[in-house]
Amino acid sequence: MSDRTRKRILSMWFPRLPSERVLRRRPVDAPFALTLTRKNTDRIHCLNPQAERRGLHRGMSLADARAFCPALVSQPARPDLDATFLASLRRWATRYCPWVGFEGEDGLVLDITGSAHLFGGEDAMMQDMRARADRAGLTLRLGCAATRGAAWAFARHGEGQRPLDALPVAALRLEDKTVTGLERLGLRTIGDLAATARAPLARRFGPEVLLRLDQARGDQAEAITPRTEPPRYAARLSLPEPIGLFDDVIAATARLLTPLCEKLKTHESGARRLRLTLRRVDQGSQQVDLRLAAAMRDPARILPLFERGIGTIDAGFGIDQVRLEATLVEPLPIQQINATTARTGPDRLNDLITRIGTRIGLENVQRLLPADSHVPERSFIVAPAAYTRPQDGWSCPRPRPLCLFPPEAIAGSGPRPPDRFRWRNMSLATGRATGPERIVPEWWLEDENWRRGLRDYWKVETRQGRRLWLFHTPQDPGWFVQGEFA
CATH class of the missing domain: 3.40.1170.60 (MutS, DNA mismatch repair protein, domain I)
Structure with a gap:
């Protein structure tokens, strides 16, 4: 050989x-x-x-x-x-x-x-x-x-200056406790281990010792698995003549989007961030970054989202090279569709979020999500819409007001809602009251607004048409308005 x-x-x-x-x-x-x-x-x-x-x-x-x-x-x-x-x-x-x-x-x-x-x-x-x-x-x-196994042993125990059998048993990639046990038996080198009966070793230390020995000596095959490079989603277009008009840059971008999205589709992925690099003839370059509200690989949807950024570039004496790269990619499995499938609502919403986000920032487009808490102020969280998905409605046995605001004190006494009260310079009369719904503070959290203790909530429909959410604090008697139903 x-x-x-x-x-x-x-x-x-x-x-x-x-x-x-x-x-x-x-x-x-x-x-x-x-x-x-x-x-x-x-x-x-x-x-x-x-x-x-x-x-x-x-x-x-x-x-x-x-x-x-x-x-x-x-x-x-x-x-x-x-x-x-x-x-x-x-x-x-x-x-x-x-x-x-x-x-x-x-x-x-x-x-x-x-x-x-x-x-x-x-x-x-x-x-x-x-x-x-x-x-x-x-x-x-x-x-x-x-x-x-032998190459590993030589690298860590002498770089080939000694034969393999003269190296310590620690050179076999064994656990420390196994090495200690072998040394206590007087098996200090690989040669000592190879000359020992195999059956007692297997019974006492398990099959790993013999496996590592056979791998190092070549009696047992051991594969090397190279790490594959992740796919790179980028496309470049070198132009024979410089361009500078808006329509020309859009056309070049559209030409690059097609192969890029095809590669994304092949790997069942979608782009969340795209970077368009425009190199000018004076060797300067400008970049247009696009952050998407959801993973996409549809050129027809992505191209219009680049228009605002491309409209702000300075072409100088002309652009001779255009490069498009997906800098952030997420999995986007292929979905079953049929001939009557149209663009879905979530796609249109994501496109709208992206358009608004290019102006004010994706982090500033937010949505409310339900949170696991009975306390009204903690029953929701505010999260960026681009990095979250809509969830099912709040799981609550009692209805909650559409508008929630800090508690506003009103005059009243007793455990039931007052027949008449004044709120926001309006004189209101109670028509129907539903309740009470008792909510206890979360004792493990400190909240200044809940220092009065538990609350008894009532849904009050006034004769004037207002549908309010009132609560009463039994420990420190008082009435407050905290929300209004639609």
Whole structure:
């Protein structure tokens, strides 16, 4: 078998990835560590070599670390940003081979079979990797072998300076408690483990030990699953002659919307944010951003929404390139339709919200949504209409007024509504009263308006035609008007 077809796996390990991600932007000439909160205790998550030389290590509590090293500089770790940074390193590693996958939270695995010769061989390839990582301020450990397990072991336990059987059993990607149990039996190296009877090992430690051993030695296959790049929803149009008229830009945008929406439809997705970039002949550019109230992929609906933004651009001496990109995409499954299906109400409402939102901002177009509370003031929430969906009506056994306002005191005494009262400079007479409906304050929340205690609500129909919502406070006797029915 030739060198180009022989299976070769390369493991890349970044032992200080979280701390070096931070220090690349803000270098610190002092012991430095990142911390994570575990079981209500701040513990060291990652640290630089200066901190290690002071005797600090991962898992140590931050309080103990500061006692050992008062000059320690620390800040909270950001695992989400570390994952994003590792994803960018994965894209960088595809320059060496197309099959690149993740190996835990701080490593990558590459299938370099047939590609190492393009860089002058495995040694030259790994030397290039180390040089580039060093220039980027990253610590890199490499391991290359015929199996994924062996490559992982070499990267973390000697970079191939020793044979596989001489490496410790911790190099088999086993749990710490399993490694401790094996070492107590005197099985300290992979060679010791391979020379031991398999049946007793399986009974005592389970099948994982033998599986990891077989994967490292090549007796059990282990696949590398590369991460596929997410689809990119963008289209570009280079023009032979500069344009500047409004109708020409609209026509170019319409031409780009068609393939973009077709790609969105193929992936059953819809655009929530679109960016139109117009490059002028003087190399300047202008952008028109469009935020949609709902995911869309219909060019006929999207194009009119661009008109307001396009009308404000300055074409200068002309536009020679137009680029359209969907910067935010959401799932939009295909729905069953028939020949008589027309544009639905929600689609028209979303288009209206988008049009209004382009003028005043989508966050300022709001709707009321029901909330789980018996207290009238808390029975609804105000939310942006573009990021919420209408819900079913309020679930309430008693009717609620269409108009709700802060309580307004009226003259009255006794537990029943007054026969006559004056409200907002109007003299009203009670015709019919329905109630009471007792509502108790939510004791776990502090609300100044409910300090009078529980309320007895009444629906009062006046002889003058007003239909009001009154309540009485028994603990501190008083009558108030809080709402009006339609």
